Amino acid sequence: MIVDINFSNKASNDYKIFINELENISINTKVAIITNPKVAGLHLSTLLSCIKAKELYIITVPDGEEYKNQKSIDDMLDNLFNHKFDRSSTLIALGGGVIGDMTGFLASIYQRGINFIQIPTTLLSQVDASVGGKTGINNSYGKNLVGAFYQPKAVYIETSFLKTLPLREFGAGVAEIVKMAVTFDKEFFRFLTNNSLHRDKNLEKAIELSVKTKAKVVELDEKENGIRAVLNYGHTFAHVIEHETNFKTYLHGEAVGIGIVMANTLSQKLGLLNQSEATQIKELLESYDIPTTYKIKDIDSFYNDFFLDKKTRSDSITFILPKGIGGYEIKKDIDKEVVLDTLREFV
Numbered sequence: 340m341i342v343d344i345n346f347s348n349k350a351s352n353d354y355k356i357f358i359n360e361l362e363n364i365s366i367n368t369k370v371a372i373i374t375n376p377k378v379a380g381l382h383l384s385t386l387l388s389c390i391k392a393k394e395l396y397i398i399t400v401p402d403g404e405e406y407k408n409q410k411s412i413d414d415m416l417d418n419l420f421n422h423k424f425d426r427s428s429t430l431i432a433l434g435g436g437v438i439g440d441m442t443g444f445l446a447s448i449y450q451r452g453i454n455f456i457q458i459p460t461t462l463l464s465q466v467d468a469s470v471g472g473k474t475g476i477n478n479s480y481g482k483n484l485v486g487a488f489y490q491p492k493a494v495y496i497e498t499s500f501l502k503t504l505p506l507r508e509f510g511a512g513v514a515e516i517v518k519m520a521v522t523f524d525k526e527f528f529r530f531l532t533n534n535s536l537h538r539d540k541n542l543e544k545a546i547e548l549s550v551k552t553k554a555k556v557v558e559l560d561e562k563e564n565g566i567r568a569v570l571n572y573g574h575t576f577a578h579v580i581e582h583e584t585n586f587k588t589y590l591h592g593e594a595v596g597i598g599i600v601m602a603n604t605l606s607q608k609l610g611l612l613n614q615s616e617a618t619q620i621k622e623l624l625e626s627y628d629i630p631t632t633y634k635i636k637d638i639d640s641f642y643n644d645f646f647l648d649k650k651t652r653s654d655s656i657t658f659i660l661p662k663g664i665g666g667y668e669i670k671k672d673i674d675k676e677v678v679l680d681t682l683r684e685f686v
């Protein structure tokens with residue numbers, strides 16, 4: 340299966356997203372595979388058996404979000420310069436969103452930009468992070484604050500890589516799948532409620548539908564000036580939860596699960612979603628053990644933390660809300676009392 344992503348303005352390159360087509364990749368340049376020790380131990384040999392390159396190097400970065408930083412980028416830059424990579428060389432990201440985001444950013448700045456390929460190995464990165472060209476690193480001011488929109492030359496999604504993924508990481512990816520179905524595609528949501536993603540065939544279908552949805556959104560709005568913001572459904576709340584829990588209690592996708600339920604409560608208060616729809620979404624998340632409850636300790640402090648988000652202008656918060664299942668509204672300037680009323684349901 341191949342999904343195309345085509346940009347009308349041609350400032351960015353079009354590319355293909357290959358699903359279960361990782362057979363023979365032949366690259367006539369110097370290549371560096373960027374990965375971490377865990378993913379290398381599990382899946383590097385499979386990749387190496389499929390790939391031919393002029394010269395091939397493996398660069399590993401320690402595993403973890405805490406290594407998604409400038410120091411790792413500097414170390415990798417040194418490595419590329421020492422091995423005399425040039426503007427024709429290619430980087431391959433083999434790993435989850437952390438490796439994908441860092442490799443993309445590295446590719447965007449090395450000698451003003453070289454080619455890179457995404458080979459995502461977590462469900463979250465297969466359905467979301469590897470597609471669309473958001474690349475970057477974290478710094479002391481926050482997450483993903485340094486980076487670039489920089490599209491890969493291709494994405495290879497291999498669903499068999501997910502066999503080794505821990506269940507919690509799987510659930511975190513499912514939350515991002517649910518996000519896309521609820522906001523863009525009622526039929527997709529129905530498919531999810533009737534078919535277990537623990538069956539290979541269903542999982543492959545859900546990945547395909549998610550990637551097609553994401554590709555369409557990114558084609559329309561590469562730099563997030565409009566519809567791409569809908570992919571942040573659940574995230575306005577999730578970012579506050581992650582911040583309040585010091586990024587330690589929940590995986591990002593798990594915080595998004597809770598955020599989706601909070602956004603739905605707000606949506607219900609505005610008459611955009613009914614109780615039965617909200618219940619169906621919550622039950623779907625819970626069927627993958629994705630957390631859906633959270634205890635807010637201090638409502639005012641939770642509300643103020645909305646303004647820490649890089650996408651929140653100082654005077655207004657943007658909420659992405661489902662409008663029924665399969666629709667959305669981008670809402671700015673919701674009355675503060677309605678938002679506080681929503682938060683009061685989570686104390």
Ligand code: NAD
Nearest residue numbers: 377402435436437438460461463464467468473500503504
């Ligand atoms: P991750 O990259 O940290 O991977 C999670 C864990 O799973 C890691 O320990 C990793 O080593 C391990 N792992 C990876 N593949 C595995 C496999 N096949 N089997 C077993 N273990 C495996 O986390 P993630 O959830 O993939 O990505 C989160 C990151 O993605 C965050 O940094 C977030 O900011 C970023 N992100 C980016 C975008 C985007 O559009 N660029 C979108 C969403 C999230």
Ligand code: GLY
Nearest residue numbers: 467471473567570
């Ligand atoms: N993960 C949201 C986006 O790519 O825009």
